[in-house]
Amino acid sequence: MRSRLRSAIKWSCTLLTVLLLVLWVWSAWWYAGIKLLPTGSIDVSAGGVCIGWYEPWSIVPVDSGWMTPDRHSWPLEWWFHGERDTLLGGGYFVIPIWALVVLFATPTSWLWDQDRRRQPDLCANCGYDLRGAAHEMCPECGGEAPNRA
Numbered sequence: 259m260r261s262r263l264r265s266a267i268k269w270s271c272t273l274l275t276v277l278l279l280v281l282w283v284w285s286a287w288w289y290a291g292i293k294l295l296p297t298g299s300i301d302v303s304a305g306g307v308c309i310g311w312y313e314p315w316s317i318v319p320v321d322s323g324w325m326t327p328d329r330h331s332w333p334l335e336w337w338f339h340g341e342r343d344t345l346l347g348g349g350y351f352v353i354p355i356w357a358l359v360v361l362f363a364t365p366t367s368w369l370w371d372q373d374r375r376r377q378p379d380l381c382a383n384c385g386y387d388l389r390g391a392a393h394e395m396c397p398e399c400g401g402e403a404p405n406r407a
Contacts, residue, residue, distance in 0.1 A: 260383055264369065271366040275359060282355040286334060297348075305355055306335030312348035 282305055291301030291308075301308040340351035379389045383401035395402060 264373075268366065268369040268373070271362050271369070275362045275366055278355060278359045278362065282359065285355065302355075304335050306352045307355060307358070308350050308352045310348065310350040 281302065285302050285305050289301065289303035291299055291303075293299045297312045299308075299310040301310070335352055335354045336356070338351070338353060338357070340349060342349035379387065381388055381396040381399060381401050384396065384399040386396050386398035388396065
């Protein structure tokens with residue numbers, strides 16, 4: 259059960275990392291977002307995710323729905339930044355997509371590396387050292403011992 263969960267996490271994080279890389283490249287040329295009623299928006303453009311909010315009493319009109327894709331100009335977002343608008347209320351915060359890629363790629367690469375380094379005399383479930391053991395099952399977790407024929 260533990261190895262299935264580990265495998266599911268590993269493959270899910272791998273897929274998410276690849277999708278974030280595709281989104282990062284896509285956002286260099288296109289802009290898209292959604293406005294959330296009544297007080298927010300999420301935009302993807304120029305290599306960053308912009309999370310914006312408006313105070314409930316703001317005079318800025320906010321419509322719901324998808325914004326139309328549009329060509330975007332360079333440069334890409336490379337660092338976190340944000341701003342608070344004290345006059346109209348609200349503000350925004352930008353998260354660069356490369357930071358999200360690193361956030362998911364680091365544990366994913368560690369999981370892939372750990373699975374690659376499995377030694378043949380270790381239990382596949384718990385990692386217990388089975389060298390010298392003549393058991394058919396792991397004495398630690400009860401899992402099946404590797405075939406040492």
